[in-house]
Amino acid sequence: MTFKTSIKAPRGSELTCKGWTQEAAMRMLMNNLDPEVAENPDELVVYGGIGKAARNWESYEQIIESLKKLENDETLIVQSGKPVAVFRTHENAPRVLIANSNLVPQWANWDKFYELEERDLMMYGQMTAGSWIYIGAQGILQGTYLSFVEAGKKVFGSADLRGKFILTGGMGGMSGAQPLAGKMAGAVILVVEVERAKIERKIKEGYCDYLVETVDEAIALVNELREKNEPASIGLVGNCADVNRELLNRGIIPDFVTDQTSAHDPINGYVPNGMTLEEAFALRKADPKTYEQKAKETMAEHVRTMLEFQEKGAEVFDYGNNIRAYAQEMGVENAFDFPGFVPAYIRPLFCEGKGPFRWAALSGDPEDIYKTDALAKEMFANDEGLVNWIDMAQKMVKWQGLPARICWLGYGDRHRFALRVNEMVASGELKAPIVFGRDHLDSGSVASPNRETEGMRDGTDAVSDWPLLNALVNTASGASWVSLHHGGGVGMGFSQHAGQVLVADGSELAAEKIKRVLVADPGMGVVRHADAGYDIAIRTAKEKGVQMPMLKD
Amino acid sequence: MTFKTSIKAPRGSELTCKGWTQEAAMRMLMNNLDPEVAENPDELVVYGGIGKAARNWESYEQIIESLKKLENDETLIVQSGKPVAVFRTHENAPRVLIANSNLVPQWANWDKFYELEERDLMMYGQMTAGSWIYIGAQGILQGTYLSFVEAGKKVFGSADLRGKFILTGGMGGMSGAQPLAGKMAGAVILVVEVERAKIERKIKEGYCDYLVETVDEAIALVNELREKNEPASIGLVGNCADVNRELLNRGIIPDFVTDQTSAHDPINGYVPNGMTLEEAFALRKADPKTYEQKAKETMAEHVRTMLEFQEKGAEVFDYGNNIRAYAQEMGVENAFDFPGFVPAYIRPLFCEGKGPFRWAALSGDPEDIYKTDALAKEMFANDEGLVNWIDMAQKMVKWQGLPARICWLGYGDRHRFALRVNEMVASGELKAPIVFGRDHLDSGSVASPNRETEGMRDGTDAVSDWPLLNALVNTASGASWVSLHHGGGVGMGFSQHAGQVLVADGSELAAEKIKRVLVADPGMGVVRHADAGYDIAIRTAKEKGVQMPMLKD
Ligand SMILES: NC(=O)c1ccc[n+]([C@@H]2O[C@H](COP(=O)([O-])OP(=O)(O)OC[C@H]3O[C@@H](n4cnc5c(N)ncnc54)[C@H](O)[C@@H]3O)[C@@H](O)[C@H]2O)c1
Ligand SMILES: NC(=O)c1ccc[n+]([C@@H]2O[C@H](COP(=O)([O-])OP(=O)(O)OC[C@H]3O[C@@H](n4cnc5c(N)ncnc54)[C@H](O)[C@@H]3O)[C@@H](O)[C@H]2O)c1
Structure with missing residues (x-):
């Protein structure tokens, strides 16, 4: 059923319960x-x-x-x-x-x-x-902002990320905080999201500035904004594994690479590549086992691109969605070569x-x-x-x-x-x-x-x-x-x-x-x-x- | 260190703490x-x-x-x-x-x-x-007694197990309640325990009546006591897998068969057969991995004997030490053919x-x-x-x-x-x-x-x-x-x-x-x-x- x-919670100072x-x-x-x-x-x-x-x-x-x-x-x-x-x-x-x-x-x-x-x-x-x-989205906003700031301090010795380029994935419930957090930190942030409607929602909510449809458009816009030192956020409709690969092919290495797609759930979360979104949703319903397999394969591809970005000098970190574990399960033995954001940036805060x-x-x-x-x-x-x-x-x-x-x-x-x-x-x-x-x-x-x-x-x-x-x-x-x-x-x-x-x-x-x-x-x-x-x-x-x-x- | x-807890009505x-x-x-x-x-x-x-x-x-x-x-x-x-x-x-x-x-x-x-x-x-x-040992005594009584009711329609024969294993901390519980229920209970000192301790504590060294002695004593309808408990020094097999070889099928050796822990609990106790303890220290393997192999043998007893008409149940899971891991596919004691006898009590x-x-x-x-x-x-x-x-x-x-x-x-x-x-x-x-x-x-x-x-x-x-x-x-x-x-x-x-x-x-x-x-x-x-x-x-x-x- x-x-x-x-649903809307009652407002105001009148009680409907007994306390x-x-x-x-x-x-x-x-x-x-x-x-x-x-x-x-x-x-x-x-x-x-x-x-x-x-x-x-x-x-x-x-x-x-x-x-x-x-x-x-x-x-x-x-x-x-x-x-x-x-x-x-x-x-x-x-x-x-x-x-x-x-x-x-x-x-x-x-x-x-x-x-x-x-x-x-x-x-x-x-x-x-x-x-x-x-x-x-605010719930995760400050933490995401803090992580970017701490990453900036670590790599560039500065909390101000003006002119820097962050690449990440996911613009859903929590991951949707990324575009705004990146912008708050001063950077140009490109967020790859497979569902167009999610980006539109974040634009409506004021969390994201631009929506683009192609890697070409994305690159042009990123370059333009970086040159102007203008903090901004861009949503690109696409699958992370594909977009990351294309960027690598063109030799584009961002300053920071991470990911917040819903990789923690290979059945009802992460979307595999090699098919349209509609096909993916249909497969999820019809044959969850095959879907899971394909999602994990895409995660492996995705993590391989992150490792390559790292090799080429980007600061790469896992952003708490467990994508490394699934990639490792699928044979990416060195998936844990890039660290999680907690040991990398957040633990000193936890200590207090x-x-x-x-x-x-x-x-x-x-x-x-x-x-x-x-x-x-x-x-x-x-x-x-x-x-x-x-x-x-x-x-x-x-x-x-x-x-x-x-x-x-x-x-x-x-x-x-x-x-x-x-x-x-x-x-x-x-x-x-x-x-x-x-x-x-x-x-x-x-x-x-x-x-x-x-x-x-x-x-x-x-x-x-x-x-x-x-x-x-x-x-x-x-x-x-x-x-x-x-x-x-x-x-x-x-x-x-x-x-x-x-x-x-x-x-x-x-x-x-x-x-x-x-x-x-x-x-x-x-x-x-x-x-x-x-x-x-x-x-x-x-x-x-x-x-x-x-x-x- | x-x-x-x-250590002995203070007795009496005087406080040493603040409440x-x-x-x-x-x-x-x-x-x-x-x-x-x-x-x-x-x-x-x-x-x-x-x-x-x-x-x-x-x-x-x-x-x-x-x-x-x-x-x-x-x-x-x-x-x-x-x-x-x-x-x-x-x-x-x-x-x-x-x-x-x-x-x-x-x-x-x-x-x-x-x-x-x-x-x-x-x-x-x-x-x-x-x-x-x-x-x-009392902590587990009533539960053990209740299980025997409920098993008796189920098989013989009577809570009185006089003249019936229970075979089990383990006479340690909790398992040491078995001999007394079996006797309380009226049965003759034979408990196989690999460590002689454990049986001696239970005799000293009044939880066990007899200690025997060989299967022959055990069988003779069981028969004698059953004929007299005398409730009694017997500890037999030996390894369950071996003793059970010998009993099967001789065609002796008890009314009830269970086991409470410390099978939940294949390294520091269960003792493998095919070696003396001293050898086993030495192996545990020197090479825990090999010990674990041997312990699990013995558990598989042990569970196989229990399945055979079941086939031959005994009421067989798992007594909460997870021995079936380890046996299954070692290839005994039908290990779960005999039930655990909770679904078999205890759950109706839990419901109240x-x-x-x-x-x-x-x-x-x-x-x-x-x-x-x-x-x-x-x-x-x-x-x-x-x-x-x-x-x-x-x-x-x-x-x-x-x-x-x-x-x-x-x-x-x-x-x-x-x-x-x-x-x-x-x-x-x-x-x-x-x-x-x-x-x-x-x-x-x-x-x-x-x-x-x-x-x-x-x-x-x-x-x-x-x-x-x-x-x-x-x-x-x-x-x-x-x-x-x-x-x-x-x-x-x-x-x-x-x-x-x-x-x-x-x-x-x-x-x-x-x-x-x-x-x-x-x-x-x-x-x-x-x-x-x-x-x-x-x-x-x-x-x-x-x-x-x-x-x-
Ligand atoms: N600080 C943290 O540790 C932290 C914070 C937020 C989120 N997370 C993790 O991030 C993940 C996402 O959380 P959420 O609330 O945003 O989930 P969500 O499901 O609301 O959003 C995830 C988004 O990823 C998109 N997506 C899925 N597969 C994709 C792919 N292959 N390429 C591009 N986009 C894809 C989905 O369309 C969806 O919009 C979770 O695993 C969560 O645990 C961690
Ligand atoms: N009601 C219940 O579910 C219930 C009650 C009591 C105990 N248990 C389970 O029973 C097990 C034993 O508990 P315990 O407190 O008595 O542990 P324990 O370690 O004190 O006693 C186990 C005894 O088994 C003996 N033993 C080990 N391997 C043997 C073998 N192959 N042959 C013969 N004897 C062997 C040991 O020498 C030891 O004396 C545990 O797994 C425990 O969880 C379940």
Whole structure:
């Protein structure tokens, strides 16, 4: 059962549930499926291939129903997008506990998943889709921007990428942040996307400047813009494997090459070459096994082009879609010769508990976010990058669904900031409560050896005790809802990760929860990296007084 | 660093920590390593192959230290047996959160585990070893007894196995419950065990009656005892694969055949045939890869004998050590032709939220347990099996470490019973607080497709959302400590499971927690089975008012 729908979360300060925590969960679930936010709301798909917010429409309706009835000392249990139980807990406990797409390791693969999914027994939660804190393309924008900036610093010693050329793939839910992020960093960015409509959408949303149809046009435009030192983004309709090969054939070597097509899912994500898009979609339906094979073959070609770009001097990195693993499976033995973006650029931030922290205004009023922007600029005035980010975001980011802001804050700053916001809710300065959340791709909430935990210093890439402990400690600390997922980002079998969201409704209780949750949550990130031996994390733990019983002096 | 040790938990009503919850965690951790309880305390090994209570001695000491200092609103985080952090939470939160042996699925195998374990980066927690609620052989005794009784009912229509013959293997930590359980059920039980000292230990503990050295002696003794209709247990020193084959050669077909050798671990558990025990142990150290190969080959032989017994009319079942999977890997294609004990006998109990519930007396005084025994017999006087069990346990079970009782209570009964016990603590009728816990092998706390969730009605054997949700809801409800493990029972890659322990210290707060935790914990079992379509579970949910938003009327 699926039907066309047009969901919009209620706005304003009036409660439809019995408390703001339940209300927030309800609004954020609805917001995830808002057509302004979701990639394919009719199928309950939020982003990232088939990342869903609820298992099916009946489950969606029953979740909403349950949240409306839920008391302030009850907890709703959601299993792979289906509301399965309600238990009595207490007011310091989460109102919703979620587990999505988890499979016992020996069976943790796409085949088993799809077998269960087809029988409506499971759902793919991706990261923030099934945990109700996706906020549209902005959610990934700052992280993508940061990665480009850090890459620039590494290669050219400068955060300013003016005149530089970035080549990448994918303009979907998250990958659609790339054109804007590249432009924000100052570069000319060319994004290859197989579906024309995706580029058109990003142009409409203000995330992309130009659409071109041919490699010739693309090259001409790139050259023109680079000469003018003009930051800009271009979408090229095409398949990455083909376009990259053509660029190589013509001897065109970009400064940076990466890729964010949905390679994590070789059946319902990545599109093979050698056929039209219509043929590909038809094959996907008719013969998923053959489709999968062809998709993986194209990934192998695609990764080979990336390796060649690297050989010829480009800075090449994997952008978190697990394309290297599939290419390796298909015989590209040296697929892992180029690094992932986390070990290459992001890990030092994780060591300070930094990661894609975000908040959304339940009022629906952009003014509320502008006020929090001003607060952030005031509190973190010394952090030039942060101030710049907020200025740029205000200028360039269009609202999608409930107004929201992403801002990579770290240990110590998250709770201090949220406490001030909570006061602003209490005083009426903000029109309604604010929800604080984050991606599962955070400092201490994920184990994913081909992405967030690639190449850990002590070799503990695959140890997934950490995300499980993260979910447990967030639950113990009183987050509003907590989730444990499997397979996000890199696909089934390759990751385990946790999410949490916390509502600041201006109450004393919310302040208490903020002081616990927004300390322990990034705290687990500092601890995880300090335990692995990273100096920055060890220093952060010591300076900020994170209690680690076995940390040597 | 390992050293000889002789740990004993403090007894009595005096606190060494800042609260009874911390005190209980400390005493139960110590109790797990009490030489009366643990299989190999010098190596921190509690039971089940290499199931440990802490990663190493330094970690053990720091856990104890941390628990002694821990405030009543703090939570200690333990990662694979190492205390990694302390965060401020609140009094309704667990005092300890534990994750053991969890690996991202693609890397979730023994090779990766041992690679990390050798570098002291990981620990195997089994089920109750790493979650500090192992209570010695009794812990598994009632479950083993119940399985034999249910098997008897199924084959002979009678719970009384007098004159019947059970053949099995293994007399270690848990498997050592078999001889006594078989005898309790009335049968003559022959247990093949490769290590003579293990049988001697069980004889000393009163769990086994006879030790024999040869198959001839064994057969003679079995026949004699069966003729006399005398319930008895016999340990035979030998390798199962060899002994089973010899019995088949002689045409001896027992009524029941099963096995509980430590087949879940082909390197540090199961012993291959064709060499002496000393040779095997030397090979294990010198060349683990060859050892593993030989162990798996022996398992294949072993399973083949079980299949032959089945063909010749014996009731054959797998007893939860994953031996079928390894045999299948080694080419025994029909290894799964005999069922596991859960689908065969135990699942109907799970549907009512029943499972290996247990409690221990922190006073150290057996009188406290006798008083709880009396209470159970009074409260559940209508349940003949339960009353019999307690009578038998009082007669036959020797105390190991802190006095404890196992009793398979279900949804509704667990919290009612615990509330009464809490009152007895409050009134001083019991000398010190009681801890309530359970095995991870419980109604709603485990996903293990070759064991607890084998052959689920809706095909969701491999879905591990359930144990994760179980841990989250126990954390949200205020259990004293909560754990999430991987690989227990059946080995790396094959299971995920959760544990919880709750202290009844006589306080009002403890009563509140009992009403939440001991409802939600078995409640998740009822929900998991009702969601899978089991009639008994659906009926239980409806009759007892478990809230399931999507359960149809
Ligand atoms: N920071 C990170 O680690 C990070 C951030 C964002 C996304 N990702 C990963 O990037 C991937 C994409 O995420 P998403 O939300 O954008 O998914 P999505 O499915 O919404 O978008 C992917 C896009 O790639 C296009 N595409 C597929 N195959 C292609 C091909 N061969 N050539 C050109 N275009 C092709 C699709 O048409 C689609 O528009 C995922 O694997 C995700 O995990 C990682
Ligand atoms: N209800 C259940 O599902 C359940 C209950 C208890 C144990 N188990 C499983 O049973 C296994 C044993 O658990 P344990 O705690 O007793 O482990 P353990 O290691 O303490 O004991 C196993 C015993 O088997 C013996 N053994 C090994 N290979 C042998 C062989 N080839 N022939 C004869 N004896 C051999 C060992 O010497 C050892 O004494 C585990 O896999 C455990 O998960 C399952």
